[in-house]
Amino acid sequence: MKNMILILMLAVLGACGKPSTDSDSELVISTASSLKEAMLAIEVEFGKVQPNTKLMFNFASSGKLRSQIHQGAPVDVFLSASLKDMHVLSDDGLIIQETVVPFAENRLVLASLNHAESNDFSQLLLSTHETIAIGEPESVPLGEYTKQALDSLALWEALKGKMIYAKDARQVLTYIESGNAGLGIIYFSDTKVSQNIKIISELPKSKLPIIYPAGIAGKSQNREVAEAFLTFLTGKEGQKILEQYGFIKVKGG
């Protein structure tokens, strides 16, 4: 028995250290959580074009991904939900400035499981006794956009205490889907990945456009493959998939 366990452990260890052949390459892509389903679809299509490249996604809020890269995470590509997080990194030289390219745009909606469509969403938010799920405004771009939109409508201060902060965009969706938060402000694209969620109303466009930029890390050992991936993402096929998942094409992008 003891021997068997030892053999098993050695086998596991052996599998860990399996050297990759020269033609194979791995691309570590730190990805904003709101892009999850779209990126998994893109992974399949990209695999058909570049079968030797393995995409490894790391999903979290863009703020968290930014601090991970700051702390030296071995990342090849950063797909951010906010220009701000990308600019902080490119200013510090951790993302190569020239590679930064916007690839998608999004918009905000108020959504829930069971509310009917409504135009007067300010009134709805102010009068509701339900919890409103939003992204954490400091580290989650969705939260930052939400705060700006609510601020411009003079709703932010009034809704404090009613709003539950989520650690990334995808958690906001989970809060609404589970019924634990009656209402929530999410991206339009999030409504495409959930069948149960209903859009109550779209939020007025805020000053800050919701643009997703992509960039290649300065430390990346796979610059060529990373560039191929970005070309695919901004190309016809990548854009088509993003559109299917509710993202908007960036003008001039």
Added chain:
Amino acid sequence: MIAYDLSPLFLSLKVATISTILVFFTSLILARFMCRYDFFGKSVIDALILLPLVLPPTVIGFGLIVLFGMNGPFGKLLEDLFGIRIVFSWVGAAIASFVVSLPLMYQSVMAAFEKVDPRWENVARTMGVSEWRIFRTITFPLAWSGILAGLILSFARGIGEFGATLMIAGYIPGVTETVPLAIYFAYEAGEMEKAIFWVIVISAVGVTAITWVNYWRKKNAYRIGRE
């Protein structure tokens, strides 16, 4: 030094105090019962009480969400009957603290009760003293120093509870933002100074609690030794 909103500290103290009071009575009853009676399935119940000690906080949080969520059996019941919402409220945080600190308190109380020499209780019994009075005047005072240690441990565990709390109570600044949550989100947002501030505060609370219990125990041991 920038002035921070101190509400996380007060909330943490409130949550930990309430959960410790509940844990105190629950574990006294449980331990008394488990100490004195033997029955079928006792070890299973014992294991169930101690389980949160070894489970990851996410499992506890998940369990609480499933039970007390808006669509969970207890969550629905409490909302319909009393209008109490557990999920995303400080009550949820108190429940999470209760579940994780109960095993600590239960273990301390069990050990304390087992240490009490049964001869003292038996002497009282021969004098026809009621069981309740025996517990009040003999067992409890003799077990007190062990119980106190358990109380402090439970309080410290309750004030430090993070994982399950984040899942059931969520993060609503000023409403469910306990000190551990404040630290986590300050770090996430890159507000290192704020995070350090709360780390120092929570460490100070912990050191004070431990120092106080050590002091109290020494004093107590001296008094008991003298009598």
